[in-house]
Amino acid sequence: MxxxxxxxxxxxxxxxxxxxxxxxxxxxxxxxxxxxxxxxxxxxxxxxxxxxxxxxxxxxxxxxxxxAPAPIADRGTRKPRQLKVYKNPHSGEIIETKGGNHKRLKEWKSKYRSQEVDSWRTQ
Incomplete structure (x- = not known):
């Protein structure tokens, strides 16, 4: 227009x-x-x-x-995240993390593919 x-x-x-x-x-x-x-x-x-x-x-x-405030549902406490341990077979380096937002882990996944890095989990 x-x-x-x-x-x-x-x-x-x-x-x-x-x-x-x-x-x-x-x-x-x-x-x-x-x-x-x-x-x-x-x-x-x-x-x-x-x-x-x-x-x-x-x-x-x-x-x-x-x-009156709206009733809030009892959310309780969130269960702690499970510790995951990854061992790189190429370098022998070990990473311990509770989440997937680990810098070095992300580097490995971009370099070696996520499926392969997931297979490196020892715990």
């Missing part, structure tokens, strides 16, 4: 939104809601209450439901 076409499309969208805004400004129902909200906020300010206080008064369980 060219920049000019994009500009015109956005201009049309803006004109439609402005027309919708004007129709909402003239809506009696919206005017009543705005007036109600303004009066309610003034009243809350006069008595020093917030909307949360009003919700707590009208529905005491609502605050208990919203503030």
């Amino acid at each position: 060219s920049r000019l076409a994009e500009f015109r499309a956005l201009e049309q969208q803006l004109a439609a939104q402005l027309a919708e805004l004007e129709s909402l400004k003239n809506d009696d129902g919206l005017k009543r809601e705005i007036e109600f909200e303004k009066k309610l906020r003034d009243l809350l300010g006069e008595y020093g209450y917030s909307l949360r206080n009003i919700v707590a008064i009208l529905d005491p369980q609502a605050t208990a439901r919203s503030t």
